[in-house]
Amino acid sequence: MTAAGPTDPAERWARAQLSLAVLAVDPEGLGGLWLRARSGPARDRFLAILDTYPTPWRRIHPGISDEQLYGGLDLSATLETGHSVTSRGVLTSPGGLLLTMAERCPPGLAARLGRCLDGGAHTVIALDEGAETEEIPPTGLTERLGLFVALDEITLEALAAQSFDAEDIVCARRRLAHVANDAQTGEMLTVLAARLGIDSLRAPLLAARAARAIASLFGRDRVTSDDIQLAAELVFAQRATVMPADDETPEDAAHDQPEPPENPDRDRPDDAGEMTDIPQEILLEAVRAALPPDVLAQLQSARAPRAATGAAGAGARHKGNRRGRPLPSRPGRLDSSARIDLVATLRAAAPWQPMRRAAAPRGHIIHIRPSDIRIKRFEERSDRLIVFAVDASGSAAMARLAEAKGAVEILLTEAYARRDHVALIAFRGTEAEVLLPPTRSLVQTKRRLAALPGGGGTPLAAGLQAAMLLAHSARVRGMSPTLALLTDGRANIALDGTAHRQAAGEDAQTVARALALQGTPSLVIDMGTRPQPPLAALADTLRGKYVALPRADAHRLSAAVSTAFDG
Amino acid sequence: MTQPFPFSAIVGQEEMKQAMVLTAIDPGIGGVLVFGDRGTGKSTAVRALAALLPQIEAVAGCPVNSANRQDCPDWAEIGSEKVIKRPTPVIDLPLGATEDRVVGALDIERALTRGEKAFEPGLLARANRGYLYIDEVNLLEDHIVDLLLDVAQSGENVVEREGLSIRHPARFVLVGSGNPEEGELRPQLLDRFGLSVEVASPRDIEQRIEVIRRRDAYETDTAAFLKRWRAADTRLRKRILAAREALRGLKTPDQTLIDCAELCIALGSDGLRGELTLLRAARALAAFDGSKDVTRAHLRQVAPSALRHRLRRDPLDDAGSGMRVQRTMSDLFGNFKTAAE
Numbered sequence: 001m002t003a004a005g006p007t008d009p010a011e012r013w014a015r016a017q018l019s020l021a022v023l024a025v026d027p028e029g030l031g032g033l034w035l036r037a038r039s040g041p042a043r044d045r046f047l048a049i050l051d052t053y054p055t056p057w058r059r060i061h062p063g064i065s066d067e068q069l070y071g072g073l074d075l076s077a078t079l080e081t082g083h084s085v086t087s088r089g090v091l092t093s094p095g096g097l098l099l100t101m102a103e104r105c106p107p108g109l110a111a112r113l114g115r116c117l118d119g120g121a122h123t124v125i126a127l128d129e130g131a132e133t134e135e136i137p138p139t140g141l142t143e144r145l146g147l148f149v150a151l152d153e154i155t156l157e158a159l160a161a162q163s164f165d166a167e168d169i170v171c172a173r174r175r176l177a178h179v180a181n182d183a184q185t186g187e188m189l190t191v192l193a194a195r196l197g198i199d200s201l202r203a204p205l206l207a208a209r210a211a212r213a214i215a216s217l218f219g220r221d222r223v224t225s226d227d228i229q230l231a232a233e234l235v236f237a238q239r240a241t242v243m244p245a246d247d248e249t250p251e252d253a254a255h256d257q258p259e260p261p262e263n264p265d266r267d268r269p270d271d272a273g274e275m276t277d278i279p280q281e282i283l284l285e286a287v288r289a290a291l292p293p294d295v296l297a298q299l300q301s302a303r304a305p306r307a308a309t310g311a312a313g314a315g316a317r318h319k320g321n322r323r324g325r326p327l328p329s330r331p332g333r334l335d336s337s338a339r340i341d342l343v344a345t346l347r348a349a350a351p352w353q354p355m356r357r358a359a360a361p362r363g364h365i366i367h368i369r370p371s372d373i374r375i376k377r378f379e380e381r382s383d384r385l386i387v388f389a390v391d392a393s394g395s396a397a398m399a400r401l402a403e404a405k406g407a408v409e410i411l412l413t414e415a416y417a418r419r420d421h422v423a424l425i426a427f428r429g430t431e432a433e434v435l436l437p438p439t440r441s442l443v444q445t446k447r448r449l450a451a452l453p454g455g456g457g458t459p460l461a462a463g464l465q466a467a468m469l470l471a472h473s474a475r476v477r478g479m480s481p482t483l484a485l486l487t488d489g490r491a492n493i494a495l496d497g498t499a500h501r502q503a504a505g506e507d508a509q510t511v512a513r514a515l516a517l518q519g520t521p522s523l524v525i526d527m528g529t530r531p532q533p534p535l536a537a538l539a540d541t542l543r544g545k546y547v548a549l550p551r552a553d554a555h556r557l558s559a560a561v562s563t564a565f566d567g
Numbered sequence: 568m569t570q571p572f573p574f575s576a577i578v579g580q581e582e583m584k585q586a587m588v589l590t591a592i593d594p595g596i597g598g599v600l601v602f603g604d605r606g607t608g609k610s611t612a613v614r615a616l617a618a619l620l621p622q623i624e625a626v627a628g629c630p631v632n633s634a635n636r637q638d639c640p641d642w643a644e645i646g647s648e649k650v651i652k653r654p655t656p657v658i659d660l661p662l663g664a665t666e667d668r669v670v671g672a673l674d675i676e677r678a679l680t681r682g683e684k685a686f687e688p689g690l691l692a693r694a695n696r697g698y699l700y701i702d703e704v705n706l707l708e709d710h711i712v713d714l715l716l717d718v719a720q721s722g723e724n725v726v727e728r729e730g731l732s733i734r735h736p737a738r739f740v741l742v743g744s745g746n747p748e749e750g751e752l753r754p755q756l757l758d759r760f761g762l763s764v765e766v767a768s769p770r771d772i773e774q775r776i777e778v779i780r781r782r783d784a785y786e787t788d789t790a791a792f793l794k795r796w797r798a799a800d801t802r803l804r805k806r807i808l809a810a811r812e813a814l815r816g817l818k819t820p821d822q823t824l825i826d827c828a829e830l831c832i833a834l835g836s837d838g839l840r841g842e843l844t845l846l847r848a849a850r851a852l853a854a855f856d857g858s859k860d861v862t863r864a865h866l867r868q869v870a871p872s873a874l875r876h877r878l879r880r881d882p883l884d885d886a887g888s889g890m891r892v893q894r895t896m897s898d899l900f901g902n903f904k905t906a907a908e
Contacts, residue, residue: 029786066668107706108663115659115702118610139749140703143605186779191772199768200606204779205786339667441748 009158016046016154019147019234021164022213023123024053025172027096029209030146031117032124034102034137034238037151039129045159046151047098052166054173055123057096062105064090069112094121102126102137110138117144132473146206148238168217175216185211185223192232197242207235332375344374385421385438385479386411389467391487391527392428393458401454404486404527408449411484412442421479423470424448427463429456430497434466438474457499460491461507464515471520483515483522483544489532505534512541523547570789574615575799577608578778579769585852586762586872587616588803590740592810592851596844597761598719598741600704600752600876607766608778609744613700617657619800621808623696627651630688631695631735640735642686656697658690658739662706669711670718670726671733686733691724694739704743705752712756715741719759761844762869763876765889810854817850818860826866826900833895836877845873867896 023033037043050057066072071089090097091112099105099113105126116122126137126145136142189204189211198204211231215223329341331348349372356367388408392401408424415422422445424436435448464485471481494503495511515522522544526535531548539546577584586599601609625632627649629639639645660669671689690699699715701707718724724737741760745752757763769775785792824846831842846861848869853861875888 066665106663107703108661111662111703115661139605183780183783186783187776190776190779194772194775199604201608201768201775201778201782202606204775205782208779208783339672440751442751444748 009153009155010161013042013154013158013161014163015234016149016151017049017161017163018214018230019149020046020050020053021169021172021217022210022234023125023147024050024055024164024169025217026176026209026213027055027123028094028120030123030206030213032126032145033147033149034126034128034142034145035149035151036128036130036136037149038131040151041156042151042154042159043127046149049162050125053169054166055096057098057125058090059098059100060090061100062102062109064109066112091116091122096123096125099124099126099137102128102141103130103135105137105141107138107140110141114140114144135473143200143202146210147234164217171219172213172217175219175221176213178221179212179216180222182223185228188228189232193236193239195242196236196240198236198239199241200239203235203239207231210235329374329376331371332373333370334373334375339376341374341376345372348372348374383421383479385423385471385474385481386415387423387425387467387470387474387481387483389425389427389432389463389483389485389487390452391458391460391463391485392426392452392454392456393488393490394428394455395458395488395490401452404525405449405452407486407525409446412445415442421474423474425463425466425470426452427459427466428454430459430462430493432459432462432466434470437470438479457493458487458491459493459495459497459504460487460489461495461504461511462493463487464508464511465495468511468515468518468520471515471518475518481520483520483542484525485522485542486525486527487535488528489526489535489538490528491534508538509541512538516541516543570793571614571618572611572782572785573793573796573800574612574619575803576781576785576792576796577612577615578781579774580608580612580766582764582872583609583612583766585868586764587612587742588807588855589762589848589851589869590742591616591620591807592855593814593847594738594740596740596847596851597759598743600757600760600763601742601744601766602747602763603744603766604768605746607768609766610702613657613698613742613744617655617698619804619807620655621804622652623655624650625653625696631692631737632656632697633736634696638736640733642733642735643688656693656695658694658697658699660690660699660701660707660711662703663708664690664711666711666714669714670724672726672728673731684731686726686731688735689724691718691737691739692735695735695737697739699739699741701741701743703745703749704756705745705747705749709753712753716755716759757876758838758840760876762848762872764872765875806855809857810851813854813857814850817854819846819850820860820862823849823861823863823866826863829899830866830870830896831874833899834874834878834892836874838877841874841877845870848873863900867900870896 019033023030035043035046037046060068067087067089069089069091071087071092077085077087097113105113113122113124117124124141124145126141128137130136142148186204186208189207190201193201193204193207208231211223211227214227214230215221218227220227329344332338334340345368346366349366349368352369352372353367356369360367388411390401390404390408412422414420421438421440422436422442423434423438424445426433426435435452436445439445467483467485471483474481491504491508492499492501494500495507522539522542524535524539524542524544524546526532526546526548528535536546536548574584583599583601586601590596590599601612603609623632624634626634626636626639626645627647628643629645630643631640632653633639635650636645636648667689669689670691671687674683674685674687677683677685718737719739719741722736722738724735726733743752743760769778781792827842827845827849831845834841836842845866849861849865852865852869856865858865871889871892874892878888878891
């Protein structure tokens, strides 16, 4: 299986095509496919092959309205014609859906798609163009999509090959119903999933479906060990959370031992003899070979919680049309997401009444045209995000790291009460690390914070830069970021990782200027033993507030933060 | 989905199943909150419950499922007196639902095409006398949550907007599910759920395999699978109906009331809702078990579900609240194990 290593472009492309073909054979059973790829030749080719397969696909986008999904009254047309005109929704008839820009899919849409996937008549291909590791479609959706394909690092030459054509798919579909379904496939895949740390029981179910689809794709009417192996690779590789140990598993996983149960052969048909011979280890080996090298690192970030979007918070204002403080109404189209302002609509229609009555002398009392429609608009506050950038360097650790941790915890409790989101960045040694992307889960934040060790240099500039990137991506997602920087101010590691005190200070100033230009409100908390003048200067550059806390307990620190942000 | 997975065929997850059965016996318990990982059968259980519940009698065409003609709201303009049997409504409240869809709004179609001022009922109307299911309840937008709290409290939905003034009954059992890793639930909403259960993927490999086996059998041959489990489901349904009857004649000894109060004081749970729910749940369980009166054993069995989400908690404390309830009970009532623990 090592020959099938995921690094070879041709092999990767073959794997991607196999996933696609498997999906085409059993689209409803597998739920769908999560395609992580920026738009480019590889993705174009992939979708072109998809087009040659029998299932028709319709494109939907993350901003799709309920009306377009489920169908409903077409108000403009209704007004125009004078009788009800209904539109058909994309979900009313079964079929395949291509969700473009899936990384921007809001949780509400994911929930709707999840429901219709559970119904079993639809298939979703999520086209995820996420650039950052935390930029992924909602897990409620990806959980239900059986297959995962990443199309990076595939060369142009590799793209030429097409392994399965429409004819193969049609034959395989016909054969699928006759592929024997034996109980052992499911058992084996369940055990394997448990060993890979996959908690959800959807995964083994999907893998079992994939195994059958693979068998029928290769013209077999029974699932063989190869099919199980391939299915496990396709379905489990991206879901694995634990890299299984090479040797026997340690004691804590003892109950997850892959040894088949003692009495499995009792009620199994004899002709499945070939199946019983596959040791679980081979399967495990296969999946491990299919795991991308940095999969665990990616997974950790991919499993980071996605917070609710759009719950009203204390952040900056943005204009919506559903809730918040009323704003003057505007002309607009009626759909389910907007609310009509009846009075304004009538007022807009009023001056035209004599003319319209003359033009259309039917029995209407009031003539309203689509152009008269006025839509209510509201202003609401978006969620606030507090980015904590915590200095965990040696000098800070000596001084006040424990106190800073205590202060952050108290701030978190307050953030909980105010429904703020929090993110946590720690910088020490030569680099900064996002310990926790924006979340509302306090339990997670606390765990990560408690596990934060201290020591090493002070890469202040790197910490600020990480905060800046995080603030930027949060703003793109509609949150209002605020930065709280906790440091003792002795920057000694420059952006390029060299230990140079002066360069480090200059880099910090440069990044601070960029942050100030970005418009992120900030607060610098000096946790040194004595107030540090350079930090006051930094706060000045950040156009933020500076709080020196020579000797404070955690509660006074948090009080300072609260007043600084609210004031 | 044509036929939901049978309730009796759900493997394990006893606490969740018990909580759902209890609300089916006594809707006054006030809903179930199911928190846990993905792929643990939360939605499956809710949809299975819908199929399990006995049918209700409702006036044909009534938007709020009224039991008789007098209860139908005037605005519905129901002409017929015909009462039909229909399944207990289980209504999904999807994330991102607009306020209009939840509470109902002016029927724009009729207003514009026929010039009539009519009310288009929302999800709350349809959920009356049934269940309202919110998946990922912790991601629900705050303004919808406020609205639900208000209606769940009063049992009535009042709509005052766009020149409409409408009210209709909205009594439903709230069932919420979610993954706590993705966000916390506001304490106010938490408190409105009568019972709260935590589910996790089964750790036992045999049990996991059994889940896969049954699900696979269900998907391969749904009809045969349903037939195999029909008897078990029917038995459970009859037990629920019998328990509803038995609930009336059930006696609650003073000692049980004292136990309830002592437990809640020891745990420092906020308000009296904890005690009331605990008692109701224990009574429903006693009725389900067919006992004559409510005993401490019943109390012990439902206390974790009824109280774990009501403890005044430090939002940063990640130790399970269920454990705290168990521990306090052992302290108070001594160490004995009930069958279900």
